[in-house]
Amino acid sequence: MQEAKLIVDKFNQAIGPDGDEGILEVRNIFLLPVFKILWRMMMNRCTEDDEKVLEPLLKKSQDWFDATNFGPCPALLFPSLKYIAPEWTGHAAQMSFYEEARRVANVWKTRLSYYYE
Numbered sequence: 001m002q003e004a005k006l007i008v009d010k011f012n013q014a015i016g017p018d019g020d021e022g023i024l025e026v027r028n029i030f031l032l033p034v035f036k037i038l039w040r041m042m043m044n045r046c047t048e049d050d051e052k053v054l055e056p057l058l059k060k061s062q063d064w065f066d067a068t069n070f071g072p073c074p075a076l077l078f079p080s081l082k083y084i085a086p087e088w089t090g091h092a093a094q095m096s097f098y099e100e101a102r103r104v105a106n107v108w109k110t111r112l113s114y115y116y117e
Helices: 002-015 031-043 048-067 091-116
Strands: none
Touching (some): 002 031, 031 048, 048 091
């Protein structure tokens, strides 16, 4: 329920009190609620401390999405370009997200090991 309230609050914040004050940017509006739901499924809770663990992962996932070229791209024809120009091809952002995801997975593993020891 908190996740739905978060989305509605973002809508209200973008729209403003008069209902005509802003443009609602929806590119990552569902990202935090989905991450929080997944976290709650894994950990059986999602506290403010847990949200602090998720914040860098959210940032890295958005950076990865922003760095990805979905149109025609020479890197699709020549995959080795991702090593020659990692910033240009989005490979650097992808690897940064991967490293952050592994860090979050280690947090999950550490916190879950408490229950299974």
